[in-house]
Amino acid sequence: MNASKNNYRLLIFNVLAALILVFIQQGLLTGLPFGLASLNLPLVALIFILVFTDLKTAFYWAVGLGFLLDLFTFYPFGAHLLSFSLTLLVVFLLLEKFFTNRSLYSFLALITAASVFYQLFLLITAGLINLFTGAAGVDLGINFWLFAGRELVFNLTAAIAIYYFQNFLSNRLKPVFLQKSNVNF
Amino acid sequence: MKNFSLRTVSYFFAAIILIILLHYFGALSPVERVLERVGNPFVSGFHAFGIRIRDFYDRQTSGVDLEKENQNFQSQIEQLTVEVARLRTLEEENKSLREQLDFRNKEKRQLMLVNISSRALAGDANQTVTLDRGSADGLSAGLPVVSGAGLLIGKIVETKKHLSLACLVTSSRCQFAATVENQNKTIGLTKGELGLTIKMDFIPQTEVINQGELVMTSGLEQNVPRGLVLGKISQVQKLNKELWQTATIEPLVNLNDLVIASVLLPQ
Numbered sequence: 001m002n003a004s005k006n007n008y009r010l011l012i013f014n015v016l017a018a019l020i021l022v023f024i025q026q027g028l029l030t031g032l033p034f035g036l037a038s039l040n041l042p043l044v045a046l047i048f049i050l051v052f053t054d055l056k057t058a059f060y061w062a063v064g065l066g067f068l069l070d071l072f073t074f075y076p077f078g079a080h081l082l083s084f085s086l087t088l089l090v091v092f093l094l095l096e097k098f099f100t101n102r103s104l105y106s107f108l109a110l111i112t113a114a115s116v117f118y119q120l121f122l123l124i125t126a127g128l129i130n131l132f133t134g135a136a137g138v139d140l141g142i143n144f145w146l147f148a149g150r151e152l153v154f155n156l157t158a159a160i161a162i163y164y165f166q167n168f169l170s171n172r173l174k175p176v177f178l179q180k181s182n183v184n185f
Numbered sequence: 186m187k188n189f190s191l192r193t194v195s196y197f198f199a200a201i202i203l204i205i206l207l208h209y210f211g212a213l214s215p216v217e218r219v220l221e222r223v224g225n226p227f228v229s230g231f232h233a234f235g236i237r238i239r240d241f242y243d244r245q246t247s248g249v250d251l252e253k254e255n256q257n258f259q260s261q262i263e264q265l266t267v268e269v270a271r272l273r274t275l276e277e278e279n280k281s282l283r284e285q286l287d288f289r290n291k292e293k294r295q296l297m298l299v300n301i302s303s304r305a306l307a308g309d310a311n312q313t314v315t316l317d318r319g320s321a322d323g324l325s326a327g328l329p330v331v332s333g334a335g336l337l338i339g340k341i342v343e344t345k346k347h348l349s350l351a352c353l354v355t356s357s358r359c360q361f362a363a364t365v366e367n368q369n370k371t372i373g374l375t376k377g378e379l380g381l382t383i384k385m386d387f388i389p390q391t392e393v394i395n396q397g398e399l400v401m402t403s404g405l406e407q408n409v410p411r412g413l414v415l416g417k418i419s420q421v422q423k424l425n426k427e428l429w430q431t432a433t434i435e436p437l438v439n440l441n442d443l444v445i446a447s448v449l450l451p452q
Contacts, residue, residue, distance in 0.1 A: 019224070026315075027228040030304035031235020033242050037304060059197045067204065071220055072228060072303070074315070074343055074350045078205035085201055089194065143312075143380075 018061065021045055022068040038150035040115065042069065044158045046084060047091060047114050048166075051102060055092050062088045075122070076129035083121040090117045104163050111159040115152045214346075221347040225317040229300040233444045240442060294410065296447040297322065299330075302348075312356035312380045314339070314443065316349040324349050329402070329409045329449045336438045337361070337402060337413040338446060349448075353440050354415055355380050363415055364403040365394050365432075372403050375415060375434065383416055383434040390430055394421055400434050408451050 021042050030037040042065045050058035066081035073080070091114050099106035207213045297318060305313040318324055330339045330351045340359055343350040352359040355377040363385060365371040371392040373385045385400060398418050404411025420433040 019227075023224065023227045023231050026303045027231025028235040031232045031239055033239045056193060059194075063197070063201060063204070066201075068220070068224075070208075071217055072224060072315075072348070074305075074313075074345070074348075077208045078201075081201050081204065085197065 014061070015064065018064040018068060022065060022072060025069070026072045035150050036154065038147055039154035039158055040118070040151055041158065043084070043087070043114055043118055044111060044155050044162065046088060047107075047110055047159075048162060050088060050092060051095065051107070051110070055088075058088055058092075059085065075126050078129055079122055079126040082125040083118055086121045086125075087114050087118040090114075104160065107159050107163050108156055111155050112152065115148075115155050119148050119151070218346060221345075225300075225302060225347060228315075229302040229317050232302050232304075233300075236442060236444050294452060295450045296331075297324070297450055298445065298447055299349075300445060301443050305350075312377065313342070313350055313352050313358070314446075316341070316351055316446070316448070317347070318448070319347040319349050320344040321346045323450060324448055325451075327406075327408045328451065329413060330446050331413060331449060332438045332443065332446060334438070335413070336436075337415050338436075338438060338440060338443065340409070341448065353377065353380075354383055354436055355440060361409065361415065362403045362405040363400050364411075365392075365418070366399040366401060367392075367394060369393070372405070373432070375400065378433075382419070383436065385418075385432040385434055386429060388430045388432065390423065390425075390428070392430070394418060394430070394432055396421060400432075408449075410449065413449075 025041050029039055029041065046058060046061055046065065049061050062084040063081065066084040069075075069080040069084075070077045091110055094110060094113055095106075099109055204213070208217070299316040299318045301314045302317045303315040305315075316324070316330070324341055324344050326341050326343060328341045329337055330341065332338050337354060339351045339353040339356070340361070341349050341351045342358060354361070354375070357377050357379075359377050361375045363373055363375045365373070365385075365388075369392060371388055371394055373388040375383050375385045378384045383400075388394060396418055400415045400418060402409050402411060402413040402415065414437060416434040416436040418432045419435045421430065422432070423430040
């Protein structure tokens with residue numbers, strides 16, 4: 001009984017957190033100076049969720065964030081849903097195969113990969129859905145590449161800030177060293 | 186591999202495909218409607234807060250001499266007051282002449298107040314804005330969007346049930362049939378340039394246009410009435426070898442500070 005109550009609480013908390021994240025991304029960031037609209041906060045949050053929890057939880061978040069962004073933006077419906085999920089899968093494989101530790105460098109590499117793959121998947125999925133629905137394609141002019149470059153820089157900066165903030169709050173990212181005195185041969 | 190189950194991933198992707206299909210078949214409409222209705226005020230509120238932060242930052246860093254700026258505004262107000270008085274007299278005169286000639290009343294259009302809830306996230310950043318009303322409220326592509334003072338700021342390009350996407354006049358996606366407020370009422374086509382200014386093209390070489398002249402819509406487009414001000418000519422490019430001359434227009438409204446706008450509804 002108590003466990004199911006806790007599960008509901010956790011679900012409501014996660015849904016509210018996803019909603020607030022999308023409102024901040026769509027409302028607040030697009031109004032701020034310095035081109036801060038380029039920061040992809042949901043993507044950065046998703047990578048941190050993947051690293052700190054598990055693939056299943058991160059997938060739920062990817063579906064929730066993708067669905068909400070598809071509702072509140074003018075990309076063809078499904079583009080964000082698919083892009084977030086595919087990016088998550090790629091980042092998960094990279095995390096398992098290549099970046100096995102939780103150092104800052106691993107995070108930065110993962111965020112870089114996520115930003116690049118996300119833009120790529122968004123272009124492909126939006127293009128494919130537009131092909132079916134007959135809508136106009138995505139403009140790949142200079143503005144698009146400038147935006148993509150800015151997004152990468154802002155995402156990396158946000159990742160560094162969140163990494164050190166998390167490091168300050170908990171021990172989960174602090175390296176552990178085995179002391180010689182504790183090791184018995 | 187830890188945490189990784191091909192079956193789980195397949196289930197997730199199947200669920201995503203199902204959600205997308207349900208959306209396009211309209212089965213998710215009730216849920217989407219509720220989320221959009223509930224979410225729109227929050228997104229608009231967050232956006233207004235973001236704009237306030239941008240304003241504060243701009244004021245702190247612009248280095249403008251406020252006293253000097255205030256004096257300039259005062260002198261502009263005085264000039265404009267005289268101008269308004271003169272125009273009021275002309276309006277009265279025009280009205281009485283129209284009545285005498287039994288002219289049909291000038292068309293009156295309705296305005297719909299909209300909140301600007303967001304700016305585009307794509308590469309066209311800051312050149313398109315999202316409005317918190319959509320097709321369910323009677324909005325459709327092609328309708329002009331004006332600022333509080335009645336200056337043209339853009340045009341709706343796409344609508345959803347409760348949201349609309351509008352391109353700003355400085356966006357390359359936004360084109361208007363326009364006319365210069367000179368003696369000949371020179372006509373041309375305006376298009377946004379680099380998200381900063383507006384370029385007016387297809388002006389015949391024989392026309393005389395000058396810096397400082399007002400540019401407004403010509404009324405040759407469906408749903409866009411004549412007389413909506415786009416901006417002032419800041420530069421004229423006239424090359425003898427070219428067929429047309431072009432003009433650079435500066436918008437009279439700061440497109441970065443917009444929080445509320447109005448859409449001119451069709452009659």
